[in-house]
Amino acid sequence: MMDKRLLGLSGMKKVMMMLAGISFLQAFMIIFQARYLALSITGLWNGEGLTAQFGHMLFFFLAFAGRHLLTLIREHILDGYSYEKGQELRKELLHQVFSLGPKMVQKAGTGHVVTMALEGIRQAENYITLFLSKMMNMMMIPWLVLIYVFTLDIRSGFTMIIVFPIIILFMIILGYAARGKADKQYATYQVLSNHFVDSLQGLETLKLLGLSKKYSKNIHDVSESYRKATMSTLKIAILSTFALDFFTTLSIAVIALFLGLRLLNGSLTLLPALTVLILSPEFFLPLREFSSDYHATLDGKNAMGSILDVLAMPIPENTNVLSAKEAKWDADSEFVIQGLTVHHDDQDQAALADIAFKWKGYGKIGLIGASGSGKSTFIDTIGGFLQPDEGVKIEINGAKLPHFSQQQWQKDMIYIPQKPYLFHDTLANNIRFYSPEATNGEVKAAAEKAGLTEFIAELPEGMETLIGESGRMISGGQAQRVAIARAFLDKDRKILLFDEPTAHLDIETEVALKESILPLMSQHLVFFATHRLHWTKEMDYILVLDHGKIVDEGTHEELLAKNGAYVALMNQMKGETTDV
Secondary structure, three states: OOOHHHHHOOOHHHHHHHHHHHHHHHHHHHHHHHHHHHHHHHHHHOOOOOHHHHHHHHHHHHHHHHHHHHHHHHHHHHHHHHHHHHHHHHHHHHHHHHHHOHHHHHHHOHHHHHHHHHHHHHHHHHHHHHHHHHHHHHHHHHHHHHHHHHHHOHHHHHHHHHHHHHHHHHHHHHHHHHHHHHHHHHHHHHHHHHHHHHHHHOHHHHHHOOOHHHHHHHHHHHHHHHHHHHHHHHHHHHHHHHHHHHHHHHHHHHHHHHHHHHHHOOOOOHHHHHHHHHHHHHHHHHHHHHHHHHHHOHHHHHHHHHHHHHHHOOOOOOOOOOOHHHHOOOOOOEEEEEEEEEOOOOOOOOOEEEEEEEEEOOEEEEEEOOOOOOHHHHHHHHOOOOOOOOOOEEEEOOEEEOOOOOHHHHHOEEEEOOOOOOOOEEHHHHHOOOOOOOOHHHHHHHHHHOOOHHHHHHOOOHHHOEEOOOOEOOOHHHHHHHHHHHHHHOOOOOEEEEEOOOOOOOHHHHHHHHHHHHHHHOOOEEEEEOOOHHHHHHOOEEEEEEOOEEEEEEOHHHHHHHOOHHHHHHHHHOOOOOOO
8 A cells, every 4th residue: 555665765764753653642632532521421411510520621622622733733744744855856856867868758758757747746745745644643543542442341442453454454455446446547647648748749740731630539539548547446436435434434333332232231331431432433533534545645656656666767877987088079089889789678689789989089970770770879878878788898088987978978968869859948048058158149150150040030039039838839940950059059069969860851951951060060079870861971980780780881982882781771772772
């Protein structure tokens, strides 16, 4: 019922001790409350005056007030703790996501990660608040009440002991059924959130292809699956709540019946009988509260589990092996790779296998190959987004490294993917992505080099126009120009990673964009993954990849002279079938 990893949260032991103390005191307040209420009623039954009961009534109200004061203190402690842990979890989650890189987000789904960081944290906070308090009350209050009941009437105590495990067993059976339904509901919720985000991102394409109405049926089907899963969970929750209330009420009625019969035959006096009767609902109350809130916290438990699963993923260690001086790339810098092998988590076959490569100084290195050949994996590994298998040899300026996830190495890098992300901000601030302190003049100069002058002139507020989410939508070619402007603006970063930056552009846009990209590559170390042949002529060196291996390498002219895998790939891309 409880994720044991919850106990591993910082400060949990201290909070649990405070909750245990509060529950302990509340149990005594409940006992005092029942005792003095019974004394007042018994005194009145015996013909004593109302004024004679003021002392008992005063102690009853003090116990009543103390009980609820302790509840307020407990809620204040838990609200503060759950909010603090929520902020910590969100911070740790975002740090983990940034450390693991885009592959983790792609695997989990953008919608799920966003939902987990926003709604999931809120559900986790609710889970911490409700679950801890109800669990601690159930663990302490019934047993202290039971001990006191035994001092008053042994038979009633045994009746409670016999009934309590039966209710617990029934609650566990229904709890497992509810958990299975809730797990299914949460899995459907993940699919729905991912599906919704993907639909929003692809809405423009769907509309252009005339598939938006047809695709709406898919969204309806996913939403309907989530509705059915939710209703199925609610059915189990309502059934278990009804069953638990029925059995606890029946148990209290049985206790009351036995007490009444014994009062009639004179084997029990009114005071202990009335005290036991008042305490009977209090004995079962923590169990009822735990059961009702258990269903309310299942979503929070699943959200907490998903968050802790991400936090448990291993992140790269030894990320500061490379110093800032060693990482700074210049004309004399050199790196060596030997035995580079990379496996994706869900695949047995290596995405890259025994890659060996070395380079010195600036230059443009082209990576070509068919889809699935390992180009993007190579870029992600060089960028530090993927970790190589053990046994690899990596040296940068003489420094031996376990991987490329080095903070200083990444600080010298600019990454330009197929679809650059544009933030909901001004065009100028989007260009400032790598250089937030850049002046308006520097931003304008970078935008001109990237070929954005005419586009900016058409904008209603120029470079201060909002773009990105909820802002002005721009084309794929313009988005790539913004990414190029970012690179032009930052003159300190000397390593450029291009992951098929023109793959989704038409040939006219690509040719125009090429004029902006080529000057950017000067005096940089460039890794350029592409399947467009016209780029290879611009590269200083070319690596031909096939099934994760380098099957050919050299300059464009050298590879043509070899008439090997490079020529075969060119012929294949041209639609020819010339053998190697």
